[in-house]
Amino acid sequence: xxxxxxxxxxxxxxxxxxxxxxxxxxxxxxxxxxxxxxxxxxxxxxxxxxxxxxxxxxxxxxxxxxxxxxxxxxxxxxxxxxxxxxxxxxxxxxxxxxxxxxxxxxxxxxxxxxxxxxxxxxxxxxxxxxxxxxxxxxxxxxxxxxxxxxxxxxxxxxxxxxxxxxxxxxxxxxxxxxxxxxxxxxxxxxxxxxxxxxxxxxxxxxxxxxxxxxxxxxxxxxxxxxxxxxxxxxxxxxxxxxxxxxxxxxxxxxxxxxxx
Ligand code: PGA
Numbered sequence: 634x635x636x637x638x639x640x641x642x643x644x645x646x647x648x649x650x651x652x653x654x655x656x657x658x659x660x661x662x663x664x665x666x667x668x669x670x671x672x673x674x675x676x677x678x679x680x681x682x683x684x685x686x687x688x689x690x691x692x693x694x695x696x697x698x699x700x701x702x703x704x705x706x707x708x709x710x711x712x713x714x715x716x717x718x719x720x721x722x723x724x725x726x727x728x729x730x731x732x733x734x735x736x737x738x739x740x741x742x743x744x745x746x747x748x749x750x751x752x753x754x755x756x757x758x759x760x761x762x763x764x765x766x767x768x769x770x771x772x773x774x775x776x777x778x779x780x781x782x783x784x785x786x787x788x789x790x791x792x793x794x795x796x797x798x799x800x801x802x803x804x805x806x807x808x809x810x811x812x813x814x815x816x817x818x819x820x821x822x823x824x825x826x827x828x829x830x831x832x833x834x835x836x837x838x839x840x841x842x843x844x845x846x847x848x849x850x851x852x853x854x855x856x857x858x859x860x861x862x863x864x865x866x867x868x869x870x871x872x873x874x875x876x877x878x879x880x881x882x883x884x885x886x887x888x889x890x891x892x893x
Contacts, residue, residue, distance in 0.1 A: 648877030665880035702730030720759025811852025
């Protein structure tokens with residue numbers, strides 16, 4: 634049943650540029666991407682550059698199917714929040730997606746579960762698709778606590794979301810030990826965790842939500858390992874960090890996601 638339904642989930646590949654590329658450097662990468670991904674059909678592609686590149690990205694990608702995402706946002710619409718950017722501001726720049734709860738934000742900027750929960754709700758209310766990142770640390774995996782860790786993050790981040798709105802959420806499974814380390818979860822481990830996440834969604838939101846929600850894998854995904862990861866029944870796409878900064882490599886990953 635699961636594999637039947639998998640065929641109907643269009644793959645989604647999201648590039649997370651992190652804190653890389655000035656607007657002028659980004660023009661080169663975006664134009665290369667545009668050229669290489671012009672022919673892509675059957676896979677949705679989103680690039681998430683730094684805030685300072687969003688309007689350049691929206692301009693260059695305007696007439697393509699490549700969408701633009703942000704890497705973070707505030708939960709408020711406007712106000713005295715020095716240094717923050719709101720969902721409303723992102724929408725005005727043609728941003729469609731926003732990465733939320735990335736482990737780098739949880740660790741380096743001490744983002745709390747409560748803040749992430751508020752951001753997910755604010756993104757949905759503001760018309761953005763949240764790409765909610767969850768993942769266990771190396772210590773949690775070593776002590777066999779990976780499922781508990783993931784459940785805790787999902788329970789908190791999805792509190793207040795109902796069976797209707799869950800369809801607008803994308804989940805990214807990103808084992809913290811695999812991010813930027815060159816260590817990738819094996820396809821078996823990744824599939825196990827994606828299956829676990831889908832079961833969580835099924836228990837909480839029902840069968841339809843479980844079958845339609847996109848669960849992406851992130852953590853050192855590159856062209857060389859993307860094919861095997863993306864062919865797993867519960868892996869619906871990828872959240873790509875380092876490899877998204879190279880147009881040829883990113884395009885090769887997108888090509889792996891295209892289903893015949
Ligand atoms: P990576 O990053 O592909 O460089 O490991 C993934 C991510 O942090 O989203």
